[in-house]
Amino acid sequence: MNTTPKSMRLQVAIFGRTNAGKSSVLNLIAGQDVAITSPVPGTTTDVVEKSMELLPVGPVVFLDTAGLDDASELGALRTERARRIFDRADVAILVVEPFGWGDCESGIAAAAREKNIPLIVLVNKTDIAAPSPELLAALKERDLEPILCSALTRSLGEVTVSAIKSRLLQLTQGKAGPKAILGDLVRPGQTVVFIIPIDKEAPKGRIILPQVQAMRDLLDHGVFFLTCREHEYVQALAALREPPALVVCDSQVVDYMAANTPTGLPCTTFSILFARFKGDLAAYAAGAAAIRALRPGDRVAVLEGCSHHAIEDDIGRVKLPRWLKQTVGGELKIDTFAGHDIPAGLGDYKLAIQCGGCMLGRTEILGRMGKAAAAGIPITNYGTAISECKGVLERVLGPFPAALEAYRQAKAAVKV
Template structure:
């Protein structure tokens, strides 16, 4: 991996009315033309993404969205697309003009409050009209942030002036769980401990690479000064025999969880990559409680399976084939399963009895938590792939043993 994945970047949505200068502002910050600008309203249709490095924040992803005041039929579709960007935004920059604050801006303020993210006001085109002190005070009171006054056509000198101010605002508005995210596995081991990672190499494994959760687990083990032992499932038994001391932790791909549980000594903690990601990307306790609800499913119930990526499905695809098959065997009959890929995630999930989400390796924490919240608002339990698979195989209590609170949530959810 040569660059930080999108899911690990601070995601910054740039919002505002049509022709407020959102794209010009993003071009100013990037120092290059990354978004088309035009005096014609509605130039920005789909969300435009720009990855950058902003020290000391690190890797970030700007999301240039369509105008929030476009009331045409096409405009409503654009706004719907923008709404998906707001679902994954860690921070929202609201671009407006001097004295411009009305219903569209109030709606964006409500969007930010609903998603519990910061809304930082950007007053653009200040070279044309200087904002009144009373207007700046109003923005300050409404958002809790000092408005950033900008002239997006000011060139490199303006960029050098604005960029440090923007960085300061982003640092102040950045969510705490981005700066100090939940641990992956580092809190489960000590320096010098051995971690064994069981990584199947099968038809679904990308040629010449490991999948993102496996890569992140290796890196986290190394960052924790642990000894990392990566093996295929066929070599796991001999790997244990070769170790002079028992490992402090074993982690496997969920598809071989049976083998891991069967071969791992009872006093050695073990779990799956997907369960580790339940904590890193979402709310582990909520997802564990959702796994407990699998026991109450009945044949004919509706289940929504959410895949964050849009990979080409194989004949034995984990989300489309294997999980539905394991669920049917577990409940004793076929279920009505709907699969959504990429950002195809319904706002209203109330017609389903359960949502099963992937590990979210391609989503950031903000969007995953938003999806969990959507399920809660719809009154539908939600779990993830690893927990669902382990439940169907009767081993979830074993692989949740490193996480006592989640284990208790699963038991309560039964």
Template sequence: MNTSTAPRGVRLIITLTGRCNAGKSALINALVDQEVAIVSGHPGTTTDPVGKHYELHPIGPVTFFDTAGMDDFGTVGLQRMSATRKVLRRTDVAILVATEQGMQQEEKQLLKELSDLNLPVIVVFNKSDLSTPSQADLEACSGHSIVTVSATTGENIDELKRFIIATAPKELIEDPLLVSDMVSPDQTVLLVAPIDGAAPKGRLILPQVQVLRDVLDSNAMALTVKETELSAALNTLKEPPALVVTDSQVIHQVAEIVPDSVPLTTFSTLFARYKGDLPKLVHGASSIDDLKDGDKVLMYESCSHHAVDDDIGRVKIPNWIKKYTGKELTFELFSGHDLPENLEDYSLAIMCGGCMSNRSEMMRRIRDLNAHNVPATNYGVAISKVQGVLERVIQPLGM
């Protein structure tokens, strides 16, 4: 997969952080063997996080982020540090770059902050051509991977890459399961893809494309229809399909057509397992039953899009949940890479399918919400819950 065209949701994110003048920019240039970041001895040279796509064998496409120094104070400096922390919240591997002064109080505090985020951390003592870490420095990093490098001479840069490969979360390197474990070669999978106002003109949405490709990679046969042609498609097949996958928005209609003997699930449910933690998202959906008058529900979308009149997150799901619960609820939509700051205000968070997020981002959002005692689910699981078919759509996934 080309590093520049790989979807953002399948790239491993590796972020370099540390104090000003620790050599982060020089180190990222050495890692990718290109001049992608400005190197200067003047503090505060790096302002906004700078990302560089790279092919790191055998992991594949990754993105390295260079960030502002975490001791960059003042009004602008605090904004720069805030931007760095936002990147760290969606990071898969953090590289803490220490200066030739070793592990000072700032590095120790930052290491604690990274550990609190449950991030795998590699501590890099840069500028090995000028100094080496002391025993006290090494003890301060106990429990973390440690590498001594020189971004200037290139010493141990390849060793650092090997540490990144070894440190990366295994579930982000291994191919996650989408649909391949549910079908066998020569079986037929029926995909139901409604074409509504939110569908991109001339294209299918990314989850539909990825499921279709996974079916083909499994040497199975895929038949794709709109919901209006579903009955005709079922009657055309000589044998029942091994699996039916539908868009969540028409799950109630599709469930009435597809015989109970045929496994049925949704694209969003598959992505809940592929990108996140399906059991936790299913458990989060049960909290819909606990909503009370006046509760706030967070509708979270990881990317922005043009809203249509019957937008799924703004209109359809809120209306379905209000009808299901009979409660007076407030729904607030938030878009972007990061969750809002006021999580404690919400009784439930319903996230999009995360087709443009990687698994680490999705897992981190779930953990962040749970840490604030906010149950989390996703669009498709919530829809299946209020449509009364959740047990059926999770059954093919072994739940």
């Protein structure tokens, strides 16, 4: 049950001051001790992640953060880490004590509002005291309806957990992006061809997560698929009684696919499918047009979603920089940033290129796109950038008219 990738789970962050009972709340929801609790303030020193199937909400990952009021030097680092969780969260839970409302709670509520993250307030320790008039007034002022709870009184747990679930359901309706990766682009009974190169970068004995997810999506939609390597593609097409409804390839062979796919047969890449599923494809497409405006010496920020082990022929660190330099006709200053954090000074770059984001959720990717927009720079992603470098972006955006239009408009506006 817990094999849904984290990036596909609803990300629920638990915030509050030290010793408000955040970890006890997580343990209550999980029905087991996943986070260490103690009356000693500051027991949660880093973010604790717990994935679970929270029926009827679905697959969820809870992010239990350090107290945001820790004034020690080490505490400052922890709270900074906890604050960054706002960039990933789909929903925030603020755990407060019944005695009052202070700067810490105000700051969390303000950050959630600023980032447009729905907020659930849990008033914990109600076995010790009823919510104070000050607390109730602060909640009323912010239009927040609290859930009363006593995380250590397990007999009351079921009621609290049901209230949290129903609030999560209510707050997350319509928050998800497209429901399908590609199942909505084709009809049941049609066939999709996948082209998956098996090169040095392909992991041994398996295929990568986005490809598995695309296949599962087609199974869910009753769509057939045929998978081949690039050198078998033409033969695979010929083996089909009817042309497929769509061809999807790994971005690395996008030029090969475009050259060998009959005109009129829609084709795209896994990366573009996921750009739509988890991000804003039209914005990425418009961002790719900015590659043509790059000049030798310009700075480009490559944003990797995790610190994966880079291999010899790494797509983001070796191949993409090579293709970008070839397209621009000279050296670029390319800085790579790995992990959940976005570098300060993004505005100093001419372009940001986000990785495929297989480890990131939609909220986090959209947050990154928002930061690039706020810094006034275009952003695209690996696959969209590769298709642009190889001169076939118009072709692979064909199945997505709005993104194609955004790309054409951005390209027309670019001064080459």
